[in-house]
Amino acid sequence: MKGLLRAEFTKFRSVRGWVVGCGVAVVLMLFFAVLAGAGTSDRGGGPRGGGAPPKGPDGTPVVDGFTFVRQPLPADGTLTVRVADLTGTDLPPPRPGDDGAPPAPAEPERPGPAEAEPWAKAGLIVKAGTTPGSPYAAVMVTGDHGVRMQHDFVHDLAGPADARWLRLERKGGTVIGYASADGAAWTRIGTAALATGEVEAGLFVATPPHEEYDQFLGGTSSIGGKVIATGTFEHLTATGTTGDWETEIVGADPSAGRPDVGATRTGDGFTVTGTGDIAPAGGGAGPKLEQTLVGGFAALTVLAVLGVLFVTTEYRRGLVRTTFTATPGRARVLAAKAVVIGAVTFGVGLVASAAALLIGEAVRGGDPYPVAVSTQVRIVVGTAALLAVAAVFAVAIGTILRRGAGAVAAVVLLTTLPYILSVAAVLPAVPAQWVLRLTPAAAFAVQQTVPEWPQVHQAYTPAFGFFPLPPWGGFAVLCAWTAAALAIAAVLLRRRDA
Amino acid sequence: MEATIEVSDLRKTYGSTVALDGMTFTVTPGRVTAFVGPNGAGKSTTMRVVLGLDRVDAGTALIGGRPYRSLRTPLRHVGALLDASALHPARSGRDHLLWQAHSQGLGAPRVDEVLRLTGLADVGRRRAGGYSLGMRQRLGVAGALLGDPPVLMLDEPFNGLDPEGIRWMRGFLRALAAEGRAVLVSSHLMSELQDTAGHLVVVGRGKVVADTSVADLIAAASADRVTLRTIARTEAMTALAERGATVAVTDRDTLTVDGLPADQVVTVLSQASVPFSEISAHRATLEEAYMELTRDAVEFRATEVAG
Incomplete structure (x- = not known):
């Protein structure tokens, strides 16, 4: 097998056009990396206060803004409250300027003012401080998702769906969340760790903005706007706290036009209005690190052509007879070709994607969604592996079809085309997700860096960089296609006359 | 091996x-x-x-x-x-x-x-x-x-x-x-x-x-065939034909004689007083032998089909 691998590698390196093709793949990766960097470096001139989003205790970028009715809690203590009501109100859309412009077209229908956003939140929170991003534990009623216990932004536990009574109990370094339908029988939802020492404890209300996103063949539309949530609290009791109830707007947006939110005391409770959210940042719409690797589809196309030609030129010239005369074991020849093409394209892909990441980052200058080093390694190695396996797939398709043009068309149709149609938002979201589950293009999931959060409402569609399968799961789809194509190719080689 | x-x-x-x-x-x-x-x-x-x-x-x-x-x-x-x-x-x-x-x-x-x-x-x-x-x-x-x-x-x-x-x-x-x-x-x-x-x-x-x-084939194809060079073509043909040989003209002064060995051809021509400048046993080329062989093969196939 060693001699056979040397033979196939000699074949590859001795055709200059193929070696040049590898260089072209690298250049294309870099070209698209620079293009992606240049595209995102052009920002509007308006104020965009705040800069980078705050980061949670584990470094995840987060949204941390809410109305907080609080008292200091020096040590252990318990808070109990009943959330009587949680509603949402649309803010009026911005007025058109007074420059005689024609009136804006009628607003599309929105949910009624009484309906809270699905992830509007009203409940109890203990938080290490009022600095955005500081650790916390909270139990809350939500618009559509029942009672939840959440802590430190990324952790989310479901509680009883129809409970209205909430309780947070702090004991040493632990916070325990409870919920109850009647205030008598309590269900424990979960626990969270919170450092000892003085923390702030109290009520909070927050609601993410309203978002509707439609994607159809050839276009998209999105509507949305800020919403104010109103939480009505009653039967509030607190033990262990000191001082008076104070209202603070955490993570207040300093820009103009901030909605008027606050809290008013009502009987044994409060009515609190709030905007914002306490959750991981969505990241779908912002710049993402994998945009530096967007040239992957172009490199894949070039390397797939190489993979196809590595086989089909032998058929075209009759050289395949010389090959099978030298090595009668045809499956071994196919295996050797696959190994050689896979190894060469993996190396090329590794160089190309590592360089594209570095150059793309240097050109961009802006801050993409922050990505752990392990994830950066995964997208670089994953992209190289994607290119390598796709090239092996091309070898198998070339062997099956024996014609260069047909095989190249088939590979492009199955890999790069579904990817482009899906991520460029040409296909509607649902077909796009199915395409990225079923076709070899699913493997582009290895490039996804922004995580999906069940507790954050946003458009988790390919157009925003979200793949329907996990990174290595998507890669496995490509591997399955490749294994099947290789098996078919091996059977055909055995049956056919050379 | x-x-x-x-x-x-x-x-x-x-x-x-x-x-x-x-x-x-x-x-x-x-x-x-x-x-x-x-x-x-x-x-x-x-x-x-x-x-x-x-x-x-x-x-x-x-x-x-x-x-x-x-x-x-x-x-x-x-x-x-x-x-x-x-x-x-x-x-x-x-x-x-x-x-x-x-x-x-x-x-x-x-x-x-x-x-x-x-x-x-x-x-x-x-x-x-x-x-x-x-x-x-x-x-x-x-x-x-x-x-x-x-x-x-x-x-x-x-x-x-x-x-x-x-x-x-x-x-x-x-x-x-x-x-x-x-x-x-x-x-x-x-x-x-x-x-x-x-x-x-x-x-x-x-x-x-x-x-x-190939040696057998050429020998078979060359057997009993003599090349004769003479200026008296007609006389030579008549004399040889009387003794049962088949004579073919291959050139203006060259004949190919089938059916008589070379020594007998010399005897016949001498008795008839026909002058000749050269006489040699003919050696078939490989191609001639091949043509003869395939002609037989074609005939063989024809009879096979007929039978």
Whole structure:
């Protein structure tokens, strides 16, 4: 097998056009990396206060803004409250300027003012401080998702769906969340760790903005706007706290036009209005690190052509007879070709994607969604592996079809085309997700860096960089296609006359 | 390993076309065996079957008693040239040989050796796409020699060669056979194999029509035939015809006499006082012998059909 691998590698390196093709793949990766960097470096001139989003205790970028009715809690203590009501109100859309412009077209229908956003939140929170991003534990009623216990932004536990009574109990370094339908029988939802020492404890209300996103063949539309949530609290009791109830707007947006939110005391409770959210940042719409690797589809196309030609030129010239005369074991020849093409394209892909990441980052200058080093390694190695396996797939398709043009068309149709149609938002979201589950293009999931959060409402569609399968799961789809194509190719080689 | 090719009762059809119809012959070492027949007779198909490239419906083809596909490094057992144009035009001739060498566990020194043997040492590093057909034939022969195999099989190696190339190829094939190798050379032009082939396998319509040694064939075709040069053509023809010979005019002053040995022709002409300037036993060319043979084969086939 060693001699056979040397033979196939000699074949590859001795055709200059193929070696040049590898260089072209690298250049294309870099070209698209620079293009992606240049595209995102052009920002509007308006104020965009705040800069980078705050980061949670584990470094995840987060949204941390809410109305907080609080008292200091020096040590252990318990808070109990009943959330009587949680509603949402649309803010009026911005007025058109007074420059005689024609009136804006009628607003599309929105949910009624009484309906809270699905992830509007009203409940109890203990938080290490009022600095955005500081650790916390909270139990809350939500618009559509029942009672939840959440802590430190990324952790989310479901509680009883129809409970209205909430309780947070702090004991040493632990916070325990409870919920109850009647205030008598309590269900424990979960626990969270919170450092000892003085923390702030109290009520909070927050609601993410309203978002509707439609994607159809050839276009998209999105509507949305800020919403104010109103939480009505009653039967509030607190033990262990000191001082008076104070209202603070955490993570207040300093820009103009901030909605008027606050809290008013009502009987044994409060009515609190709030905007914002306490959750991981969505990241779908912002710049993402994998945009530096967007040239992957172009490199894949070039390397797939190489993979196809590595086989089909032998058929075209009759050289395949010389090959099978030298090595009668045809499956071994196919295996050797696959190994050689896979190894060469993996190396090329590794160089190309590592360089594209570095150059793309240097050109961009802006801050993409922050990505752990392990994830950066995964997208670089994953992209190289994607290119390598796709090239092996091309070898198998070339062997099956024996014609260069047909095989190249088939590979492009199955890999790069579904990817482009899906991520460029040409296909509607649902077909796009199915395409990225079923076709070899699913493997582009290895490039996804922004995580999906069940507790954050946003458009988790390919157009925003979200793949329907996990990174290595998507890669496995490509591997399955490749294994099947290789098996078919091996059977055909055995049956056919050379 | 014994240097032989044994083909026995190969049968293969493509749809309704019969390509091989009981092809059977053996190639033995030490001589060049010519594999001759019109285009489409099944020569190339037989060679592909021997090399394990094409499947057959029935029959076996063995190299030194073993099926080709069972050979671990087949180029060390059989060297083959099927199609001199089977090259990647962008790859140099040397690299074309190098990958084949690697596949057999051979190295670059052997490649340079066969390039020298075939007179391609100076052009080995040039793109094969720029080679003339003659150079491609030499490169194909170089590839067949890579593994120094005891059996060689060349399909139409004379195609595209100039007269000098044809002479080189003939000498090369004779030398290889003289080293004790079994050499099978196909051709559709018998004249190319003049003075080269020691044995002849003639095929038509997928089976062997004749399997004979070239010496026997030429002797049979030349038997009892005399070439006569005379200025008295008419008198000579009359005198010889009276004694039962068949006489054919081949030139203005040359006759071919069938049915009388040379000494009797001399006696007859002397008795009739017919002058002649030269008399010689005729030696048939390989091509003439081949034509005679195939004519018989055609007749044989015709009677077979009639019967």
